[in-house]
Amino acid sequence: MNRQRRGPRASAPAYPGRVRIIAGRWRGRYVEVLDDPDLRPTGSRIRETLFNWLAPAIGGARCLDLFAGSGVLGLEAASRGADEVVMVDQDVRKVRHIAAEAARLGAQTVRVEHAEAVGWIARDAGRYDIVFLDPPFRQGWVARCCAALARSGRLAESALVYVEIEADADMPEWPPGWRVHREKQAGHVRYLLIKTEEEAGLP
Secondary structure (H helix, E strand, C coil), X not given: CCEECCCCCCCCCCCCCEEECCCCCCCCCEEECCCCCCEECCCHHHHHHHHHHHHHHHCCCEEEECCCCCCHHHHXXXXXXXXXXXXXXXXXXXXXXXXXXXXXXXXXXXXXXXXXXXXXXXXXXXXEEEEEECCCCCCCHHHHHHHHHHHHCCEEEEEEEEEEEECCCCCCCCCCCCEEEEEEEECCEEEEEEECCCCCCCC
C-alpha cells in the first residue's frame, strides 16, 4: 500500500525516500515519502499493472483511498484524470504530509482526511467509483472494510475495489455480488481488483 503495514513488499524497498508518479498530468514527478519504518509505498510495477486494469474507468472517477500512507495511489489516480480523490489515514503525521505533497503538485481534486477507515465509511456522505484498500497486513482490515463498504451506500453503481493482501493469506469472504475480476502476485503481495456488481464497467 502506500501505507502502514508490516511484512516485506516485493516491489519496493522498505524506505525508498520518494516514489515516482508513472503517468498522467504529473508523469515523472516524485512523491516524497516520510521516514517511517512501517510505511511501504506500493511499488511502480504493481501500480503500473493496477492502473492498466483501471484505464477504462479512471478518467472522471471519484476515488477513495482508505489507508493512504504515502499518498502515492491517490496521487497517481489524480494524475491520471480522476475527478475527485479522497485520501483517509488515521496517522495525523501522514495526513499532513500527504496534504503537503498534494499542494506541492497542485492537486486540487485531492482531499485528505484524518480518520479511522471503518468509522469514516460510516460517517462519509460521498459515493465512489473506485476504492483503494491496502491496509496493514494481518489485522483483518480487508474483511471489515469490505463489509462496511457493502452496507454503507458509499459505492457508486458498478464500483471497483482494489485490494492488497498477503500472498499466503486466505482469500477474504467478499460481500454478496462481489467477485475477483483481476488478480496477480508479486513476491509476498497478492493484489486484486474486485467488481462489486456483475455489470461493473471493465471488460
